[in-house]
Amino acid sequence: MIRHWLAPLLLGIFCGLLAWHATLAVVPRALMALAVRRVATAGGINKMTHAPIVTAKSRAIVRPSPDLLYSSCPYDIGVGPVLIDVMPVAAPYWSLSVFDDLTNVAFVRNNSQTANAPVHVALVRAGQKVPAGYQAVMPHGTRGVALIRILIDRNAPIDAIDAARRQSRCRVSN
Numbered sequence: 001m002i003r004h005w006l007a008p009l010l011l012g013i014f015c016g017l018l019a020w021h022a023t024l025a026v027v028p029r030a031l032m033a034l035a036v037r038r039v040a041t042a043g044g045i046n047k048m049t050h051a052p053i054v055t056a057k058s059r060a061i062v063r064p065s066p067d068l069l070y071s072s073c074p075y076d077i078g079v080g081p082v083l084i085d086v087m088p089v090a091a092p093y094w095s096l097s098v099f100d101d102l103t104n105v106a107f108v109r110n111n112s113q114t115a116n117a118p119v120h121v122a123l124v125r126a127g128q129k130v131p132a133g134y135q136a137v138m139p140h141g142t143r144g145v146a147l148i149r150i151l152i153d154r155n156a157p158i159d160a161i162d163a164a165r166r167q168s169r170c171r172v173s174n
Contacts, residue, residue: 029141032101032103032143039145046076047171049071049072050071069152069158069161072148075143076142077124077139077143080128081123081172082122085118085119086118086121086168088117089150099139099146102140122136
């Protein structure tokens with residue numbers, strides 16, 4: 001009796017493992033493609049968009065923190081190197097994170113690592129030229145999202161912080 005069910009049982013286990021591996025391969029790319037499309041609707045690809053302060057209705061991708069200001073750049077290095085310039089902000093904490101097409105973190109820097117100096121990053125593929133003064137970052141794939149997060153005190157004026165973060169930019173290298 002057991003021998004009769006052994007082959008179908010092994011086939012079922014094999015199919016389950018195959019489906020599990022296929023899911024692990026496909027889902028991260030699909031989620032990042034969705035995230036890039038959603039973020040790009042606010043300002044386009046390879047352009048920095050500075051989101052307004054978070055409210056209860058802010059839900060572009062995930063639940064954002066009401067204690068953070070967000071700026072994002074959906075990028076496509078398939079058209080050329082993408083340059084990201086992040087200017088320091090007079091806030092308790094700020095960071096730049098670059099996520100690749102598999103949702104992995106390809107690069108991260110925060111104000112404590114930079115001594116509040118500007119961060120200049122060039123997102124490139126193999127063989128692309130990195131401009132002088134830029135740190136090369138080679139994310140997996142060609143598309144992803146660069147995200148700036150700034151910790152704010154919601155009880156204090158944020159005008160100066162907002163003006164400073166709007167100096168950060170993202171663009172295709174010429």
